[in-house]
Structure formats: structure tokens, C-alpha cells
Amino acid sequence: MDLTLKIWKQKDSKSKGRFETYKVKNISPNCSFLEMLDILNEQLIYKGDEPVVFDHDCREGICGMCSLYINGRPHGPDKAITVCQMHMRNFHDGQTVIIEPWRSRAFPVIRDLMVDRSAFDKIIQAGGYTSINTGGAQDANAILIPKVDADMAMDAAACIGCGSCVAACKNSSAMLFVSAKVSQLALLPQGKAEAFERVQKMVETMDKLGFGNCTNTFACEAECPKEIKSWNIAKMNREFIAAKMCSEKRKEANFAG
Amino acid sequence: MSKLDSKVPKGPLADKWSHYKSHANLVNPSNKRKLDIIIVGTGLAGASAAASLGEMGFQVKVFCYQDSPRRAHSIAAQGGINASKNYQNDGDSVYRLFYDTIKGGDYRAREANVHRLAEVSGPIIDQCVAQGVPFARDYGGLLDNRSFGGAQVSRTFYARGQTGQQLLLGAYGALSRQIEKGNVKLYERHDMMDLVMIDGKARGIIARNLVTGELERFFGHAVALATGGYGNVFFLSTNAMGSNGSAVWQVYKKGAFFGNPCFTQIHPTCIPVHGDYQSKLTLMSESLRNDGRIWVPKNKEDAEKLRHGKLKAKEIKEEDRDYYLERRYPAFGNLVPRDVASRAAKERCDAGYGVGETGLAVFLDFSESIARLGRNVIEERYGNLFQMYEKIVDDNPYEMPMMIYPAVHYTMGGLWVDYELQSTIPGLFVMGEANFSDHGANRLGASALMQGLADGYFVLPYTIQNYLSNEIRTPRLKTDLPEFEKTEKEVKDRIDKLMNIKGKNSVDYFHKQLGKIMWDYVGMARNETGLKKGIELIIALREEFWKDVLVPGTTAGVNTELEKALRVADFLELGELMAMDALNRNESCGGHFREEFQTDEGEALRNDDTYKYVACWEFKGNSQHELHKEALDYEFIEVKQRNYK
Structure with a gap:
């Protein structure tokens, strides 16, 4: 198939960006979207131009590095999938495809389609872990964890940190990302000890880094390539309120928990 | 210059590691604060080591080429991680995991290392569960297991088909905690370009900032590589697009030996x-x-x-x-x-x-x-x-x-390391897939995650102290020393040379050709004629590359083609060494199959009399590599023909 591509080009974070139009021809429907961009880039290099810069790495939908906004949707038209797994059979001959970077103030553009998502790392650094050191952990089977809890924790833990939730949200809210981690650890006995401190620190950091608020439109859930559910946001809110009310006194917290 | 000493402790197999741990030198808390450690790579091995060393109080600098440490390719491991917990009551034990791993590797791995790996496999699971890794469980709330190749027990722990992701996110969490505490400094979007050596010891690295394009200098009292495997030499592989062998290759050219480069897992x-x-x-x-x-x-x-x-x-x-x-x-x-x-x-x-x-x-x-x-x-x-x-x-x-x-999929070969995971360059340590140590000629499924975390959580944090205990008098060195300047200049010259070729063909054009040569002649089945032909073709392609590659753009700012070109330039040398090693090894073992050496039934035919050794290569200049041998003496198990019938 032949396609017209309108791609965001931006030299660096300080420069002004613009759309450039490119044509690609004879693209196989079995080609992945990023392979189509590889073909475009080879074309540009042989013409003496610079290639379009985009983030990508594992190309099997798990590293979370690829981050393209295609025809108005993060990760493109197919559901429950990252760009790197999306194949060109989702497009038709003659189509115009608009490719943009993630749009969010918290994710500044580095170049073209590449953005800086270090804000996500900072949120995790604020508390997205259990505070235990290496060595000395008790036997892995010492604490029984009901299967349903382990499964729900796994559902939340499947987040790949790509940022499509933020890109999809009209408020640039990071609630789905943050809540997935909060909820995973709050569901497991290992994470409960510091659940209240964790949720407060992570939410505070999220707010500081310029992400917007959640207004319950759930575009994040609809566009999440790993189908992280919005119930995590509800759980985080509950954890947050409980923590705010109770964290001063641990005893009271236990009543609320 | 370097002598091959595996430093395997004396004594019964099962006591070696505990004996080592009890007798190795330690560094006291006030001195730990004064010691800098560089870790390159943030996969399972790198992230777990950086976190553990940070917890101990060392000052760690950790580097990754991705935008976040959470994206290292360990994340893509699907199936699981082995541990000899015997939770399924099917007769598993440390010895059995050790034995299966040695046998699975076709008797080409070092006994003492593999036994240690099996010993720490259990504590890895404990550690990960404590971190909140949501492993699969059964209805009673206990951990579930599945079976993997080369084992008759169920010892593989898993988190759906995303085990690597969950283990890496656990290690990434631990690493993030140390970054928050200030014990670890993170340098993301940085590519290691070269190793800086002072007085024969590893003392730092030159890294390229992939956003600004600038070369930066970093000092460390020791340097540890956890940069993964070099499977992308084949162009098409299951590795991530950015996975590369450049850090490994640059330190090889600085004097670190390369162990069994031809051992590739298909x-x-x-x-x-x-x-x-x-x-x-x-x-x-x-x-x-x-x-x-x-x-x-x-x-x-x-x-x-x-x-x-x-x-x-x-x-x-x-x-x-x-x-x-x-x-x-x-x-x-x-x-x-x-x-x-x-x-x-x-x-x-x-x-x-x-x-x-x-x-x-x-x-x-x-x-x-x-x-x-x-x-x-x-x-x-x-x-x-x-x-x-x-x-x-x-x-x-x-x-x-x-x-x-x-x-x-995976490269069992890698930088040669001794029992302490130290390479032949003093102060340079190597973990995970980047070293050669535990899988012999074939790695069993679900053992890569085990090795990465074993090295990072439980082995390196001990062994590196044995080295660092002698470095407590070494101050933090300034990065304006002539050794840093010289190495940075060499890197800059290499980059300028690449940029100035301005040839006619793209980097991918060369990489794809190299991949085809490797797959056709150094792939799943190899023979003498093919390997010789492969070497000729690689040399010719390399010459063409250095005359005709086209790297667009400039050295300033983001230049993804330059990143690729630097990696492919190294693959074009590494591929040749892989072929040479395959040519040298006149036997079939594990993933290395030489068509001339097979049984009547088409199974791999080992030659233990001549080739029961680790092939350790030393760089001697362009296309010149000298072979050293580390004999594999099996003291505790009987070496047999593998039989899965």
C-alpha cells in the first residue's frame, strides 16, 4: 500500500516544531508500523536527509519505549497493543497517517517524536517499591497470598510505563500509571506496611511534576496497551484518603484499613 | 599480561561459596561511602547490583542507553525463573539444579560457578516476593511452578508470560529507592563508549550522552558491566533493537579476555x-x-x-x-x-x-x-x-x-570472568549475559533470569568488596587526568572517522549483510569451509563499511544513525571472532553444532579429550586474536554424553 505520512519534526526541546509530509510506497500489510518508519528512514538517509527520530527498543510490546500518537490516538488504531506490535494491515492504501509525539507538558519533546518521560521515574523513586534491602527475606511461601489478590496485583503490575495514559488524557493526568503501582503494592501483604506513606509521596510527586488531575473520562483505560483498569484509580483514591486521615496515628489507620 | 586464574575456592563443592563469603575481605561502612562503583546496564544484573551496592552504602553510578532503567531487555523475558525450592515435592534440590544446568550446558561450564548459582536460586525468589513481585499462585495462596526444557521437575516460577518484566520492575523499584536516597546516580540515555584504565586497572568510562551528543567522563574505583548479550550481530534476533556488544567489545580490545564467543543460543x-x-x-x-x-x-x-x-x-x-x-x-x-x-x-x-x-x-x-x-x-x-x-x-x-x-536469542559466550566475576582487567567485573560463566554451551530455559539476579543481588556485592578492600586508600580520581583525556580523544576520533566517511550505504545495509553472513555460515549448523568463507566475507564487508558507510547528521544532539553505526562497527569485528572460535572448536557441543562432528543419529558429538576447555581469546590487534585455554576439570560430576531419549 502507498501512504502519506504527516510527521512532527522538532530539532530539540527549545526549537519550534512543525509537520513534514512524506510518502512511502509498496508497504506490505504484514510490515509492522515501526518497520514502515524504518523504510521511510532508509529512504530519507539515501536522499541525504536526516531520519525521523522516534523511541523504540524491544519491538515486542513490553519495554514501553515506543510512544507515537497516530491519527489522534496513542499507539494508533488497534486496541490493547503498543505501536511496535501494530501491523500495517490496520491501514489502507492511500491513507494519510498523522504521527505526533506524546502531548503533555510533563513529557517535553527531545527531538521529533522522542519525548522525555523521566517524570515517571521520579514518581517511582518517590515510593513505588517496598523498602527492603537485599538478603534476609523470609521464605517466599511463608505468607500465603490469596490467588485473587495475586492476580489483581499482576493485572496492575502489567503496566509498561509507556505514558499513553497521560498522552490520551485531556488533562495530562498520570493517575492510571501511578495508581497501577500503588494498587499492586497495596494488594500484596509485602506492600501493606508502608502503603499509606507510599501513596502520599507518589501523589505529591505526581502533582509537583506538572501532571493534571483526573476527571473520570477514562480515555487512559481505553487507550492503555496493557488494559490497565481504571479501578486502580478508585483504589488509589481510597488509599490516599485513608492515608490522609489516618497516617498520623498508625492505630487509627488500622481501623480504617 | 593477564594470567588465567579462575580463583575457584578449595574444598567440597557445596562449601565453596559459604567458605568464600566467610573469608572474603569486607569494606567498613565509613569506607564504603568513599568508594565509587560504575555499573553499565540496568537489566536484571545491573539494576539488582546497583540497588544492592547502594543499600550497602557504596556510591554507585549506573548507566543505560534507554530513557529509563525499567526498559532494559530483561523485561522481555517471558516464561520464568528457575529455583530449586522443591515446592512441588518432585525431588528437586540444589544439586539437581546444578546438575541439570551443567548437563544442559553440555559440560562446558565451570562447576563451582554453577553450583553457586543453584545455591542462591532460592533466596532470589524470597527476595523478589518480598519486593512485591506478583508471581503466579495457586488457590491455596502458595507459589505455582511450571516445567521448562532440560528438567524433569517443575522448578520454574512465573508471572504470567511476563516474568522478566515483573522481576525487572522489582529490581528497578529497589534501584529507584537508592536513587531517591542519593546512593545511586542514574545516567539514562548514555552509551558507554570506552573503558578508562589507569595503571592497569579499570578506573572509569567514557560515555556518550545520547541527547546532547557530548562525550562525558566518569570515574569509578571499580567498573561492572551488565550490558547483556551480542545476539544482534545476526541483525535478526529476539534481542531489542538497541541491544549491542559494544561495551563488551571495547573492553576486550583493552585486554579483557573473551570466553567462548561462538556459543550462541538459537x-x-x-x-x-x-x-x-x-x-x-x-x-x-x-x-x-x-x-x-x-x-x-x-x-x-x-x-x-x-x-x-x-x-x-x-x-x-x-x-x-x-x-x-x-x-x-x-x-x-x-x-x-x-x-x-x-x-x-x-x-x-x-x-x-x-x-x-x-x-x-x-x-x-x-x-x-x-x-x-x-x-x-x-x-x-x-x-x-x-x-x-x-x-x-x-x-x-x-x-x-x-x-x-x-x-x-542468547549468547552463552561473553567476557571471561573468574569466580569473583572479575575479568582479566583488574577492577573490571562482568555480570549476567555479558559474561561467559554459567551456561556452558547451551543455556536452559528460565536460567538467564536466575543468573542475572544471582550475579546482581548475591554474588557481585560480595566479590567486588574483596577487590575494593584494597582500594580504600585510592582517592576519587579527577577526570582531567591524561588517561581520561586520551581515551576520550580516541573515542572522538573514532566517531569523527565514521561521520567523515560520507559513503553511499546506510548502516542498516551493512548490518543486514553481516546478519546474513552470520546466519548462513556461523549459525545453527557450521562447518570448516563455511566458517572460513564467513570470515573472508566479514573482513571484506568490514573494509567496505569503513569506506562506504553513510552516517547522516552531526555529532551534536540526538543522532540515532550514529549510535547504530558505532554498534555495527563493533559487530563487524566481533562476528569475525565468533567465526574464528567456531572454527577452532572441532567438536559439536550444545548450541555449537559442527556438521563434521555428529553421531550417526545426528546428535552433537563432543570431543572431551581435546576441547573440554573454555576458549579464552585475547585481543592482539586488528584481526589478531590469541587463544588461551581454561581447562574444565570436573571434580564432582561424571562427564557423560547428553541423553534426552
Whole structure:
């Protein structure tokens, strides 16, 4: 198939960006979207131009590095999938495809389609872990964890940190990302000890880094390539309120928990 | 200059590690604060080591080329992690895991290292559970296990088909905690370019900031590499696009020995190649072989019809199917080790029984398991893998069998290290896939995660102290020393040279050609004539590269083509060493199959009299490599012909 591509080009974070139009021809429907961009880039290099810069790495939908906004949707038209797994059979001959970077103030553009998502790392650094050191952990089977809890924790833990939730949200809210981690650890006995401190620190950091608020439109859930559910946001809110009310006194917290 | 001393502690096998730990030198807390450690790579090994060393109080600098440490390619590991917990009461033990690993590696790994690996496998699971890794559990709330190739017990712990992701996120959490505390400094989007040596010791690195394009200097009292494998030398592999061998290759050229470079793992269950635009191959987890049965048609006519779409897999009757692994290896069936399964698939396809458009594919069929267990059980076990397959191939594996073919996946070879994970360069340590140490000539499934975390959580944090205890008097050195300046200049010259070629062909043009040479001559089946031819072709291609490569743009700012060019330049040298090593090893063992050396039944034929050693290569200048040998003395187990029948 032949396609017209309108791609965001931006030299660096300080420069002004613009759309450039490119044509690609004879693209196989079995080609992945990023392979189509590889073909475009080879074309540009042989013409003496610079290639379009985009983030990508594992190309099997798990590293979370690829981050393209295609025809108005993060990760493109197919559901429950990252760009790197999306194949060109989702497009038709003659189509115009608009490719943009993630749009969010918290994710500044580095170049073209590449953005800086270090804000996500900072949120995790604020508390997205259990505070235990290496060595000395008790036997892995010492604490029984009901299967349903382990499964729900796994559902939340499947987040790949790509940022499509933020890109999809009209408020640039990071609630789905943050809540997935909060909820995973709050569901497991290992994470409960510091659940209240964790949720407060992570939410505070999220707010500081310029992400917007959640207004319950759930575009994040609809566009999440790993189908992280919005119930995590509800759980985080509950954890947050409980923590705010109770964290001063641990005893009271236990009543609320 | 360097002497090969494996530093394996004396004493009974089971006591070596505890004895070592009790006697190794430590560094006291006030001195730890004064010591800097550089760790390159943030996969399982790098992230876990950086976190553990940070917790101990060392000052750690950690580097990754991705935008976040959470994206290292360990994240893509699907099936699971081995540990000899014996939770299933099926007779597992430390010794059995050790034995299976040595045997699976076709008796080409160092006994003491492998035993230590098996010893720390249990504590790894404990550690990960404490971090909140959501491993699969059964209804009683206990941890669940599955089986992997090369084992007759169920010792593989898993988190759906995303075990690597969950383990890495656990380590990333621990690392993030240390970054927050200020013990670890993170340098993301940085590529290590070279090692800085002062007075014969590793003392720092030169890294390229991939956003600004600038070269930066970093000092460390010790340097530890956890940069992964070099499978991308084949262009098409299951590795991430950015996975590379450059850090490993640069330190090799500085004097670190390279162990068994030719030992490459070809994974049997990957989605077959489908077009010349293809950029990578996707793995389908080995865990699928728990419930999937591998087959090809018994009759060539059926295979022919399948290839032309005139017949569907489901239409072939049970008696007309050849479940060749179950036929050839009844004891292990579909769960033979990877090298055996890969070669058997190639054998069937070469004999004309392959399916798919190209004839280079075999079926992996779940119909029997779905009938026996129900679709929902299969969905729960492998749902995300089935989804991934369907998205890529546009075919529903619940209805039709998957089509799979072997692909390059892992490199058992890597930098030579001693028992302490120290290379032949003092102060340079190597962990995980980047070293050669634990898997011999073939790695068993679910053992890479185990090794990465063993090295990072439980081995290096001890062994590096034994080295650092002698460095407490070394101050933090300034990075304006002449050694830093000189190394940075060398890197800059290399980059300028590449940029100034301004040739006619893109980096990918060369990388694809190199990959084809490697696959054709240094791939799944090798022979003397082919390897010699391969070496000639690689040398010719390398010369062409340095005359004709076209790297657009400038050195300032983001330049992804320059990043690729630097990596491919190194692959063009590394590929040659792999072929040389394969040519030197006149035997077949594990993943290294020399056609001249096979049994009448087509199985790998080892030559223990001559080749029971680790081939350790030393760089001696352009295309010159000198072979040293570390003899493998098996004190505790009997060396046998592998038998999975």
C-alpha cells in the first residue's frame, strides 16, 4: 500500500516544531508500523536527509519505549497493543497517517517524536517499591497470598510505563500509571506496611511534576496497551484518603484499613 | 599480561561459596561511602547490583542507553525463573539444579560457578516476593511452578508470560529507592563508549550522552558491566533493537579476555521470518512447550500443500502427523533443551517437511491441551503470548496451531570472568549475559533470569568488596587526568572517522549483510569451509563499511544513525571472532553444532579429550586474536554424553 505520512519534526526541546509530509510506497500489510518508519528512514538517509527520530527498543510490546500518537490516538488504531506490535494491515492504501509525539507538558519533546518521560521515574523513586534491602527475606511461601489478590496485583503490575495514559488524557493526568503501582503494592501483604506513606509521596510527586488531575473520562483505560483498569484509580483514591486521615496515628489507620 | 586464574575456592563443592563469603575481605561502612562503583546496564544484573551496592552504602553510578532503567531487555523475558525450592515435592534440590544446568550446558561450564548459582536460586525468589513481585499462585495462596526444557521437575516460577518484566520492575523499584536516597546516580540515555584504565586497572568510562551528543567522563574505583548479550550481530534476533556488544567489545580490545564467543543460543520457538523489511524476531516462550506439541506432516506431499495454502493444519489426520520431538526423545518429549529442539526443527525443514510460506516453520499445536484442560486454562497460562502471536501473524492460535522456527536469542559466550566475576582487567567485573560463566554451551530455559539476579543481588556485592578492600586508600580520581583525556580523544576520533566517511550505504545495509553472513555460515549448523568463507566475507564487508558507510547528521544532539553505526562497527569485528572460535572448536557441543562432528543419529558429538576447555581469546590487534585455554576439570560430576531419549 502507498501512504502519506504527516510527521512532527522538532530539532530539540527549545526549537519550534512543525509537520513534514512524506510518502512511502509498496508497504506490505504484514510490515509492522515501526518497520514502515524504518523504510521511510532508509529512504530519507539515501536522499541525504536526516531520519525521523522516534523511541523504540524491544519491538515486542513490553519495554514501553515506543510512544507515537497516530491519527489522534496513542499507539494508533488497534486496541490493547503498543505501536511496535501494530501491523500495517490496520491501514489502507492511500491513507494519510498523522504521527505526533506524546502531548503533555510533563513529557517535553527531545527531538521529533522522542519525548522525555523521566517524570515517571521520579514518581517511582518517590515510593513505588517496598523498602527492603537485599538478603534476609523470609521464605517466599511463608505468607500465603490469596490467588485473587495475586492476580489483581499482576493485572496492575502489567503496566509498561509507556505514558499513553497521560498522552490520551485531556488533562495530562498520570493517575492510571501511578495508581497501577500503588494498587499492586497495596494488594500484596509485602506492600501493606508502608502503603499509606507510599501513596502520599507518589501523589505529591505526581502533582509537583506538572501532571493534571483526573476527571473520570477514562480515555487512559481505553487507550492503555496493557488494559490497565481504571479501578486502580478508585483504589488509589481510597488509599490516599485513608492515608490522609489516618497516617498520623498508625492505630487509627488500622481501623480504617 | 593477564594470567588465567579462575580463583575457584578449595574444598567440597557445596562449601565453596559459604567458605568464600566467610573469608572474603569486607569494606567498613565509613569506607564504603568513599568508594565509587560504575555499573553499565540496568537489566536484571545491573539494576539488582546497583540497588544492592547502594543499600550497602557504596556510591554507585549506573548507566543505560534507554530513557529509563525499567526498559532494559530483561523485561522481555517471558516464561520464568528457575529455583530449586522443591515446592512441588518432585525431588528437586540444589544439586539437581546444578546438575541439570551443567548437563544442559553440555559440560562446558565451570562447576563451582554453577553450583553457586543453584545455591542462591532460592533466596532470589524470597527476595523478589518480598519486593512485591506478583508471581503466579495457586488457590491455596502458595507459589505455582511450571516445567521448562532440560528438567524433569517443575522448578520454574512465573508471572504470567511476563516474568522478566515483573522481576525487572522489582529490581528497578529497589534501584529507584537508592536513587531517591542519593546512593545511586542514574545516567539514562548514555552509551558507554570506552573503558578508562589507569595503571592497569579499570578506573572509569567514557560515555556518550545520547541527547546532547557530548562525550562525558566518569570515574569509578571499580567498573561492572551488565550490558547483556551480542545476539544482534545476526541483525535478526529476539534481542531489542538497541541491544549491542559494544561495551563488551571495547573492553576486550583493552585486554579483557573473551570466553567462548561462538556459543550462541538459537531459540526453537520464535515467529518465523516473513519479509526483508523485518527488523527483529519475536520469541514465543519456551513455557508453551509445557502444553503445546510440536509437529510437522509425515508426508512431504502434505507439507507441500500446506506451504501453498491448499491444505490446513487441522485437516491433517492425527496419524499423518510427525511429533518428531516426542518420537526422537521420549524421555523429555517436547521439553528437550533448546539446542536440541532447534536442530530437530531445522532437520525436519531441511528434509522438506517444513510448513508456512517459506517452508521454514513447524507447528506448535495446543488443540490437545485445549481439549484436555479447557480454553480458559490455556488462556490463563499463556493469554498474553497468544494475543501477541495473533497481533503479529493475524492468525488465532486457539483455532489453528502456531507456526514457529528457531531464531537467535542468547549468547552463552561473553567476557571471561573468574569466580569473583572479575575479568582479566583488574577492577573490571562482568555480570549476567555479558559474561561467559554459567551456561556452558547451551543455556536452559528460565536460567538467564536466575543468573542475572544471582550475579546482581548475591554474588557481585560480595566479590567486588574483596577487590575494593584494597582500594580504600585510592582517592576519587579527577577526570582531567591524561588517561581520561586520551581515551576520550580516541573515542572522538573514532566517531569523527565514521561521520567523515560520507559513503553511499546506510548502516542498516551493512548490518543486514553481516546478519546474513552470520546466519548462513556461523549459525545453527557450521562447518570448516563455511566458517572460513564467513570470515573472508566479514573482513571484506568490514573494509567496505569503513569506506562506504553513510552516517547522516552531526555529532551534536540526538543522532540515532550514529549510535547504530558505532554498534555495527563493533559487530563487524566481533562476528569475525565468533567465526574464528567456531572454527577452532572441532567438536559439536550444545548450541555449537559442527556438521563434521555428529553421531550417526545426528546428535552433537563432543570431543572431551581435546576441547573440554573454555576458549579464552585475547585481543592482539586488528584481526589478531590469541587463544588461551581454561581447562574444565570436573571434580564432582561424571562427564557423560547428553541423553534426552
